[in-house]
Amino acid sequence: MSENHADVAIIGAGIVGLAHALAAAKRGLKVVVFDRTPTAVGASIRNFGMVWPIGQPAGFLLDRALRSREIWLEVAAKAGFHADRSGSLHLAYRQDELDVLREFVETRHPPVNGGVIALLTPEQVMEKSPAAVKDRLLGGLWSATEVIVDPREAIAKIPAFLTQAYGVEFKFNRAVTEIAHPTLKAGDERWSCDRIYVCSGADFETLYPAIYQESGITKVKLQMLRTIPQPDNWRLGAALCAGLTLTHYKSFDHCATLPALKERIKTETPYFVEWGIHVMVSQNYQGELIIGDTHEYGLNPNPFDRADLNKYILDYFQTFANPPSLHIAETWHGIYAKILDRGVRGQGLSDREEEISPTPNPQPPTPSTELIAHPEPGVTIVNALGGAGMTLSFGLAEEVVAMEL
Structure with a gap:
């Protein structure tokens, strides 16, 4: 050897x-x-x-x-x-979503290196992305730092x-x-x-x-979709997401207005919480839109993707984005590793998976x-x-x- x-x-x-x-x-x-x-x-x-x-x-x-x-x-x-360097937009269509965005802007320390965040009017949102659905749009959070x-x-x-x-x-x-x-x-x-x-x-x-x-590590399975290239070289502009995403990222956790939004989502659409769904869209250089995703937690992820979960994603996507084409070219799932926060446990887990998944140590070493x-x-x-x-x-x-x- x-x-x-x-x-x-x-x-x-x-x-x-x-x-x-x-x-x-x-x-x-x-x-x-x-x-x-x-x-x-x-x-x-x-x-x-x-x-x-x-x-x-x-x-x-x-x-x-x-x-x-x-x-x-x-x-x-x-x-x-x-x-x-597309930047991003978090769109608000309900008052509780706008409340979180407003509090975030008021309390967030501005990013360094020339980064900019701002709360935009509906008219300003439409200037950043032609895909945003204007009907019932209350505003949006603009951030200049995101890169696709x-x-x-x-x-x-x-x-x-x-x-x-x-x-x-x-x-x-x-x-x-x-x-x-x-x-x-x-x-x-x-x-x-x-x-x-x-x-x-x-x-x-x-x-x-x-x-x-x-x-205490586990695996997270996510389902995603990709469209065909958008016709006539149409561009999305800023990457888009909406109210569900405010409940997903840690950057919004400090907002006192967030629990009310989470409770409303849990009451109106419990399947979003059950399957860890929040919906975002980016566009690559070929003009394809990448849309997702779900979050299923457990050491033995189900190898079979679910059409109903993809439908949940696409249905919600169309409440805030309206691209020229939603013709889906590919669907897939990815699996990544995560140290599971206690507050996340149970999302997308069957009772049996919850029982056998290892519980993090009371004082994790990392x-x-x-x-x-x-x-x-x-x-x-x-x-x-x-x-x-x-x-x-x-x-x-x-x-x-x-x-x-």
């Missing part, structure tokens, strides 16, 4: 692994990245492509998201993929950029099955590495499974924003960024690498 050496080895070529490869390679280190599949096919290519700082609470997470945004723009320019990439394009092009710019070596179709620092085994190759990062996403059963079991663990000296697990991998990975990787290398 041949043996090779690298300063840094990374397990996983999704966005978390790529971000750590970039952060390490910038320091002049020899980096090798392993992935068990011929190309990355996990959650990193099955999402909206939204870099979404507006969803992060003020403080270190917002700072991390804004730093990630900077890196996304730098990498996009060098790697040759599209990055649309096509995750399939970006995740496919970043490895070649890292190889060309920094000499990063990629070992696709090569599963790492054994780690005993400083050595790892991948197929018929043995590597010695000074530092190993395990960024394996939803595959947390293969390496260090006991660490994951103790962490924050619920991500899982960072050190199963042995020289090895770091980085996982469970939840649904914010595209938004936070580049910034988090710089922080982790700066502390350890």
Whole structure:
């Protein structure tokens, strides 16, 4: 069995692994990245492509998201993929939604780096996006910080950029099955590495499974849809979402007006709460709209997608967006890892799944924003960024690498 050496080895070529490869390679280190599949096919290519700082609470997470945004723009320019500085709009059609938006604007510290948030009138909303439904529109929250990439394009092009710019070596179709620092085994190759990062996403059963079991980690399945390219080069403008999204992101949790909105949604449309549904839309450079999503929690996600959940998504979508075409070209599901907050438990879980899902420790060893663990000296697990991998990975990787290398 041949043996090779690298300063840094990374397990996983999704966005978390790529971000750590970039952060390490910038320091002049020899980096090798392993992935068990011929190309990355996990959650990193099955999402909206939204870099979404507006969803992060003020403080270190917002700072991390804004730093990630900077890196996304730098990498996009060098790697040759599209990055649309579209900004975002949260639309309000009910008074309780507008109340949350108004309170958010009044209490949110303005983002740094020239970011802007503002509460817009219906007329101002329509100037930002021709897709917004104007009937009964009360206003909208504008944020300038959001960037849209096509995750399939970006995740496919970043490895070649890292190889060309920094000499990063990629070992696709090569599963790492054994780690005993400083050595790892991948197929018929043995590597010695000074530092190993395990960024394996939803595959947390293969390496260090006991660490994951103790962490309270679970899996989240989401369903999404993609339209055909919109006719006549029509563009969405700002990425759109509406009242449901205010109940999903932590950035709105401090609003005293939020519980009333949550209660109204739970009473009027309990299936949104049951299946963790909130609805957003982005548009890629090809003109396709990406619409979603649901959130089902459990260690053994149902492999079968449900048409009724996609219908819930599309029905709600049409209450706030009216694009030229809603012809659906593709549907799919993604699965990502998350440290489950107690307040989320039960959404999308059957009674049986609720019983068998591990309960987080009373005092978890890591924050619920991500899982960072050190199963042995020289090895770091980085996982469970939840649904914010595209938004936070580049910034988090710089922080982790700066502390350890």
